[in-house]
Amino acid sequence: MSLLLLNKRAVSEDDSVGFHGYERDALLRLKAGFNNAFLDGNWTGIMCYMNEPPYWHGVQCLNGRVSGVTLEKMGLVGEIKVDSLFNLTELTTLTFKNNSISGNMMDFTYSRKLINIDLSGNNFVGEIPSSLLNLDSLESLNLENNKLTGPIPELNQSTLQSFNVSNNNLSGEVPETKTLQSFGLSSYLGNENLCGPPTPTLCTTLRESNGDENPGKKSKNNELFAAVIVVVDVVVLVVILFLLIIYYKKYKKLKTEIQTRNNNNVPLNDEHDSTIIERSNDKSALDGGERGKLVFLENNNSNNGAIFELDDLLKASAEGLGNGNFGNCYKAMLAIGEVVVVKKLRDLKPMNGDEFVRKVTEIAEHKHPNLMPLLGYYYSKNEKLFLYRFASSGNLHNRLHGGRGTRDRVPFRWSSRLAAARGVGRALQHLHLNSGRSQTTAPHGNLKSSNVLLDENDETLVSDYGLAALIAAPIAAQRMAAYKCPEYQSRKRISEKSDVWSYGGLLLELLTGRIPAHSAAPGTEGVDLCSWVHRAVREEWTAEIFDAEIAVQSGANSGMLRLMQIAMKCCEKSPEKRPEISQVVAEVEEIKGGGRDSEEDDEYSSYSSFDRSVTDDSWSATPSLVIGDAHR
Structure with a gap:
């Protein structure tokens, strides 16, 4: 050990010696302990050089340094020095993983950058080393199926997502750290002397079984434990009965609603014209009963400025446009020649009429050339409607993905995609600058390509903003795009930076022509674009990233690369590392349009590859999909 520490000091004092020599010596000592014929023949010569592929089996390298050792199912035996x-x-x-290595586990004191450790399926003995507590970036620790003894260290890294110590001989109480308590029973099975949550064994019971308490105290404890069990059983039974009653009531209510919809509504994908009243869940109230009120908002009248009456809307021919996350949309063609979109809202949070009007007014106050304006609304006890302009060119999702591989497909060129990216960015910037500054909400919250509309001039109009204020929180968390961000998946947090992450995903969708997993419609298979693009950059097959429709455009390459850099910054896993939306928009505005017919100078003509500083693993919201490591 003294020689190794001397080597470490020597490296720090004179870097010209080179780190790789010391790392090579460490790997050779590992190989000597295994006495494996294959490794004896393969681990010779140089193992890492610059950023070339490693020469040694199971060794990963980055910038000439050893970044990973993966030797699984090789029948390795022998001991590893601590x-x-x-x-x-x-x-x-x-x-x-899955060898026959014995001896004590290694000391991780100087390997502070470790992210993934898997020593499962071996014969390691002794205690789990406390040096694991110093691994601040640790995400995965798998030590199951060994012969480890002693207590579990008080691991509490917030980064730890995978943990398993099952089928060892560990003992004592499972530490009550937030991290260790977050894992289920399966992570601790097969350790008879472990106690405390999440195991089913009480530590007092375990001590009694080992003879640590006198018979009198043991008897009293048994009686107390039995009484607690009885009380718990009664409470559980009452809760179950209560839940069954609630479930039955909800079942009857849902069955009634389904029957009503089947009797009164045309299927959403049916293009047969009907009227809004025929499609309404509040038919009796709208058709002569206790009506609500159709309200037009100031300066937001319909297309030609005419204000129509509720009866005009109810009698309008209605064509289903689709079933959104928070309500069905219909194209209403009024007899006076007006065409509007009616959105029937559902899953709203409980609120009275005044509260509804106040929140709707806040939404309507946002006025920007790239925001779809709210023309008006209808409110009654059982029905809430929003009225919008009709965007004749459809939405960005259909423009980008519709008609692929058909003759009718009109190519979506780079200049048009860049214009859409700018329009969405400007709208999002307006929302961020003019919404209440909250650290727990996203000003838009549901930014995705299907919520970006195109008018008759192909101008970009962002819709569905501000709905988080109306929708019940559990529903919003399930359906809104911003809630798919990494920070919500791991820490149940959401903020303005969640919108920035959604915008980054939209930029990648524009560049790649692929559908992001976080905004894919039900039944549609999406791609984790942040991880996919990050891997493409790391493995240097960036030529396959860009959509074929824009990849063929001469002069567009520099702009696409620049937009890719911006998107990847927006997709940072850590929200603190993502830029503000104003900074993002400023950078997008600076990108030249390019394209086949562009006469602009290519100011990035010498730019042939991505800046390696933008390929940190933290961009990936799914660490398991990332190849290698870029932590420095």
């Missing part, structure tokens, strides 16, 4: 990792200071991945 200090074997001291010189592997850039190590991020270590796996010896």
